[in-house]
Amino acid sequence: MALFYEAGLCQTLAKEGVADKFANSFLVEVKQKHSRSEREIQYVKLSCDRNPGFRIYTAIWEEAGKRYVGKYPVGPKAAEHLLRMNQRDCAPGRWSYLGGRQENGAIIYDYLEEATLDDLVSVLMTRREGERIEALIADFYQVFLADSRLREDYGQDPRFIEVFGEARCAGAKKCAENLDIDLIFDNIFCLGKTYAVIDAEWVFPFAIPVEYVMWRVLNELFYKHPGLSQIVDHRQLEEKYGIRKEDAAVFKRWEIHFAYQYVGSYSLQKYEREPLRLELEKIARYYSRARSLVSKFYINTGNGYNENETVTVQVPLTDGRFRIRVQLPTEAELLNLRWDPGAYPCRCRVERAESLGKELVCVPDGCEAEWRVQESEETAADEPKQAMDLFLTPDPRYEISKRKGRLGKLSEVTLEGEICYLSWEELMRELDKAQQRKQEQIAAGVARALEARGSLKTRVVRKVSGK
Numbered sequence: 001m002a003l004f005y006e007a008g009l010c011q012t013l014a015k016e017g018v019a020d021k022f023a024n025s026f027l028v029e030v031k032q033k034h035s036r037s038e039r040e041i042q043y044v045k046l047s048c049d050r051n052p053g054f055r056i057y058t059a060i061w062e063e064a065g066k067r068y069v070g071k072y073p074v075g076p077k078a079a080e081h082l083l084r085m086n087q088r089d090c091a092p093g094r095w096s097y098l099g100g101r102q103e104n105g106a107i108i109y110d111y112l113e114e115a116t117l118d119d120l121v122s123v124l125m126t127r128r129e130g131e132r133i134e135a136l137i138a139d140f141y142q143v144f145l146a147d148s149r150l151r152e153d154y155g156q157d158p159r160f161i162e163v164f165g166e167a168r169c170a171g172a173k174k175c176a177e178n179l180d181i182d183l184i185f186d187n188i189f190c191l192g193k194t195y196a197v198i199d200a201e202w203v204f205p206f207a208i209p210v211e212y213v214m215w216r217v218l219n220e221l222f223y224k225h226p227g228l229s230q231i232v233d234h235r236q237l238e239e240k241y242g243i244r245k246e247d248a249a250v251f252k253r254w255e256i257h258f259a260y261q262y263v264g265s266y267s268l269q270k271y272e273r274e275p276l277r278l279e280l281e282k283i284a285r286y287y288s289r290a291r292s293l294v295s296k297f298y299i300n301t302g303n304g305y306n307e308n309e310t311v312t313v314q315v316p317l318t319d320g321r322f323r324i325r326v327q328l329p330t331e332a333e334l335l336n337l338r339w340d341p342g343a344y345p346c347r348c349r350v351e352r353a354e355s356l357g358k359e360l361v362c363v364p365d366g367c368e369a370e371w372r373v374q375e376s377e378e379t380a381a382d383e384p385k386q387a388m389d390l391f392l393t394p395d396p397r398y399e400i401s402k403r404k405g406r407l408g409k410l411s412e413v414t415l416e417g418e419i420c421y422l423s424w425e426e427l428m429r430e431l432d433k434a435q436q437r438k439q440e441q442i443a444a445g446v447a448r449a450l451e452a453r454g455s456l457k458t459r460v461v462r463k464v465s466g467k
Contacts (some may be wrong), residue, residue, distance in 0.1 A: 007224065039063045051264030052077040054201075060111065067111035069198075071100070081201070082107055088200040090178075094143050095188075095195035112196065117185035121225065130231040140217070141241060143195065144183055145210040148174040154207040163204060165257035169250045173209035174242070181213050184220045214241045215251045293322045293342060293419060300336035317419070324415045334407040337400040338365070339415065345422040345430075346396055347388040352416040353400065360413065364389050365397030388418070392430055 013019040029041060043060040055074035060067060073079045086107045088097045100109040117140065124133045152172040154160065180203045189196045215238065222234050238248065259265045294314045298305040313326050328334075339362070341348050353360040389396075401407060422430065 042067070046074075048074055049265055051262075054078060054081055054263055056082060069109045069111050070103075071107045071109075073105060079105060084203075085200050088180075088203055091147075094193065095197060097200050098189075098196045098198050109198070112189045112198070114189045114191055114196075117188045117190065117195075118221075118224070120190065121185060121221065121228070125225060125228060125231060128231055133228075133232055134237070137218075137237065140183075140185075140188070141214065145176070145213060148176040148210045151175040151207055154209060157206040159204070159206045160208070163258055163262045164254040165261070167250050167253040167257075169209070169211075169247050173211060175207040175209050177207050178203060178205055179208045179210070179213060181208065181216060183213060184217055186220075186224075211241065211243050211247060212251050212254060215243050215248060216255070218243075290320075290421065291317055293317050293324075295324065295339060295341045297326055297328070297413070298338040298340065299328060299330060299334060300338075301330060301332040302335060305336070305338060320418050320420050322415070322417060322419060325412065326414075327412050328410050331409065334410055337407055337410070337413070339398045339400055341396050341398070341419055342421070343394050344396075345392050345394060345427050347390050347420045347422070348396060348398075348417065349388040349419075350398060350415055350417040353414070355410050355413050359403060361401050361403055362398040362415070363401070364391075365399055388420075390430060392422075392427065392434060 010019065013022050039061045040063070041059060041061045043058075045058045047057060048055045052075055055078045057072050057074055059070045059072065061070070062068075071082055071085065073082050082105075083102075086100050086102065090096060098109055098112070100107040102108075117136065120136060121133055124136070150172040151174075154173060154175045155164075155166075155168045180197065180200055182199060182202045183197065187197055187199050189198070218234065218237055218241075222228050228234075243251075292314055293316075294312065297311045297313070299309040299311070301309060303309065309330070311326055311328065313324055315322055315324050350362040353362045400413065
């Protein structure tokens with residue numbers, strides 16, 4: 001269950017100036033005492049969960065009133081990857097890669113203050129200008145992906161197979177070489193009528209379908225902006241740019257191969273612990289039940305049990321213990337009286353039941369008998385304790401009666417005891433136990449029947465033989 005939109009929350013905390021109070025990680029900066037660096041580090045991103053040849057980290061800092069971005073290799077194998085990033089080139093036109101300078105094995109870039117395409121989408125979303133968002137996407141396609149040609153042999157290159165695997169789309173695809181597959185809107189800055197592209201990590205010299213790049217762009221856009229689907233139709237955009245449903249299935253396979261096999265992302269996932277999944281509504285209901293008991297008394301005066309002749313009582317629970325004293329609003333003779341302790345699976349024990357000092361008997365409803373078992377508790381020998389009744393349905397019931405004779409006229413009833421509602425995990429565990437007991441009972445019954453049949457056959461044989 002998604003508890004909140006994490007990206008939106010982080011942006012809100014940053015605007016309020018309290019992001020550091022809620023961060024789920026922190027950076028420790030260690031310096032030598034004689035170091036007088038004037039760099040003020042503002043951001044660091046580690047991309048180390050990759051194969052050694054692609055491990056880098058990004059830092060943003062301010063120095064002498066100006067901000068910079070640095071890309072650094074993590075280990076000697078990644079140095080060549082960084083060098084390739086800084087040697088990207090493109091045909092003259094409306095866009096270019098942001099160039100950087102080499103410095104001690106790193107690549108240093110000027111920090112761009114201009115808006116990205118993603119920033120423009122955010123602004124247009126607040127105005128709900130869907131047509132302008134579509135026009136922005138169309139301009140992106142025309143600038144970056146329109147220069148392509150149909151090819152059917154694109155997947156035969158061994159380099160393509162190494163990066164994306166062997167899955168193929170049916171038919172020919174519009175392809176381009178030296179294509180940057182990571183042209184997401186966050187990586188594209190608007191410089192007037194031209195664009196500057198950053199993070200040119202994933203540019204490949206072989207033919208790649210432009211539909212795949214467009215599929216990645218749209219997926220990233222709609223994932224980052226959940227509300228975008230209410231303004232622009234995601235599927236219609238895919239169809240507009242030639243992305244068929246069967247193509248999308250193949251693109252997903254390419255994406256998995258690229259991320260897991262080629263880049264080696266998520267290599268630390270095997271050390272990840274199983275996430276704790278929280279369902280807040282379920283937790284709230286569980287603890288609400290733990291603090292109070294809402295139960296109902298059904299009164300039968302000759303019309304059977306019905307909702308018109310009921311009394312609902314809510315009492316506090318203290319460590320699961322309850323004491324109920326209820327006034328019964330009837331002067332007629334009572335034929336039957338039933339108490340329903342809530343509407344959830346539970347363990348319950350009625351230790352005291354009386355009416356004006358006269359003892360009453362509480363018996364679990366017979367219709368629940370096949371689902372009810374008695375559970376013995378370990379108690380001290382000098383403190384015998386009644387077993388708790390285990391109800392595995394959301395309709396626990398007790399029939400209330402006198403030890404002798406009819407109920408007659410009852411003006412009030414007092415019940416004392418203990419109740420414990422089952423969590424979902426406990427309920428599943430107890431249901432498994434109940435099923436196992438039922439199977440064991442069936443097996444034992446079959447064994448007894450077979451044993452009796454064998455004994456009978458032996459007696460018949462002996463009688464026929466005269467022995």
